[in-house]
Amino acid sequence: MSGPDDPIRSEAIRHLDSLYALARWLVRDSREAEELVQETFLRALRYAHTFTPGTNLRAWMLQIMRNLHLTARKERGRDHALFAVPAGGAEGGPGPGQLNPIGTPVGDEGSALDLSAALHRLPEEFQTAVLLADLLGCSMAEVALIQGCAVGTVKSRLFRARGMLREMLKDYRS
Amino acid sequence: MSGPRTRPECRAVQALVPDLLTGELEGEVAEAVEGHATSCPACGPLLAAHREVRDLVRAHASRVAAPASLRERVERLLARRPSLGGRLAGLLPTPGRAALAAALLTALLLAPSLYFLLARRAEPIQLLTQASLAEHSRAALSRGWRAEWPDRGALLGYLRETLGLPLERLFVGDPDLELLEVYPSVVMGEKGVAILYRDRTGRTSTLLVLPGRGLEIPARNRMQIETFRPYLARADRHNLLIWKQGDLAYSLVSEQEEAALARVYLKIRKAP
Numbered sequence: 001m002s003g004p005d006d007p008i009r010s011e012a013i014r015h016l017d018s019l020y021a022l023a024r025w026l027v028r029d030s031r032e033a034e035e036l037v038q039e040t041f042l043r044a045l046r047y048a049h050t051f052t053p054g055t056n057l058r059a060w061m062l063q064i065m066r067n068l069h070l071t072a073r074k075e076r077g078r079d080h081a082l083f084a085v086p087a088g089g090a091e092g093g094p095g096p097g098q099l100n101p102i103g104t105p106v107g108d109e110g111s112a113l114d115l116s117a118a119l120h121r122l123p124e125e126f127q128t129a130v131l132l133a134d135l136l137g138c139s140m141a142e143v144a145l146i147q148g149c150a151v152g153t154v155k156s157r158l159f160r161a162r163g164m165l166r167e168m169l170k171d172y173r174s
Numbered sequence: 175m176s177g178p179r180t181r182p183e184c185r186a187v188q189a190l191v192p193d194l195l196t197g198e199l200e201g202e203v204a205e206a207v208e209g210h211a212t213s214c215p216a217c218g219p220l221l222a223a224h225r226e227v228r229d230l231v232r233a234h235a236s237r238v239a240a241p242a243s244l245r246e247r248v249e250r251l252l253a254r255r256p257s258l259g260g261r262l263a264g265l266l267p268t269p270g271r272a273a274l275a276a277a278l279l280t281a282l283l284l285a286p287s288l289y290f291l292l293a294r295r296a297e298p299i300q301l302l303t304q305a306s307l308a309e310h311s312r313a314a315l316s317r318g319w320r321a322e323w324p325d326r327g328a329l330l331g332y333l334r335e336t337l338g339l340p341l342e343r344l345f346v347g348d349p350d351l352e353l354l355e356v357y358p359s360v361v362m363g364e365k366g367v368a369i370l371y372r373d374r375t376g377r378t379s380t381l382l383v384l385p386g387r388g389l390e391i392p393a394r395n396r397m398q399i400e401t402f403r404p405y406l407a408r409a410d411r412h413n414l415l416i417w418k419q420g421d422l423a424y425s426l427v428s429e430q431e432e433a434a435l436a437r438v439y440l441k442i443r444k445a446p
Binding site: 008009012013016017019020021024030034037038041042045115119130131133134135139140154155158159162163165166169 | 188189191192193195196198223224226227228230231232234238239240241244245247248249251252253
């Protein structure tokens, strides 16, 4: 007997590695990442009726996982983003082009930054855009679908995120 | 921040840098952007820097393959129909969902208003579809049901063969707690059996038995009853005790106080 979750049951496993790879970056703890991935599959099955067969299943599942992550993070009050980057920058908070000097990040003076730390210092929407595009090889249209924004916004996020990473990784790259 | 002056065409080129780096520019457009960057003191370093960061992320932000144990769990999840616990949990928010799912297992059966209150997260048409299927299944099961069973063995046989419930123990009542009714039930697609008891004061308790595989009962909120520790929950002015025996999940619900409910629990738990 076929059901609305058939495409999920038959095809979703192909995206397990992508989901896990992103989860590891989002939550950093392996056990938490596994729980996030498993919950993503549960949600996908539960809301299978909202998925249109033939469309992008990977992007749909990544979107579910990101939403789960954001919800959990909000509930736990774990938004530790050190850089608040409102559009166009803001007084009192570093915006693009106003980054803290490498090696003296806010609250972490003198410590060396590696790529992981640098990525986690990005605002969530910037971090996720970079990981989706560069780690998972998602197209910008996919990133836009996952992040629920326009492709133009994704371009802007990628552009600004890479600029910020470049600043933060000056020492690392050298 | 000062730097090389940008020419009017630089804006257009820089806007295309993300497209170029995600490989979404092809042919002449990609060549034009690269060509401009090669000769432009503003765009050249910028493109090189962004490309360098992209390559760094690609090289060092290594993709970690999912552990084999996770793959097995997910494959099992995809292969089987969702468990009752999972489906109940699915109606609830992520944190504490297992506990809430367990707590509401029986309440959902016995308090339709609560069911629909919680189930608002799902599509109403889906709920109606599921409820209709469940009712149809329950009605179909009832066709083989007898109002009076000749003996406990025949009843257990029916539960085992028709409902697939490997129930080996069944409390059939005593002078203090009368077995009023037994009837098949279908909850979220799972076949189960509901058993209604009544004590000397007229207060009733309902025991629901159904497949428990996949239902995780949290370690907290346990009630110590002699050597047993069932899960205790309160919902909609009812007390509930939930536990597992083998592959079966049991849920006992009543408006009785905890101590009285514990006495009923012991009779059921210790039934021969």
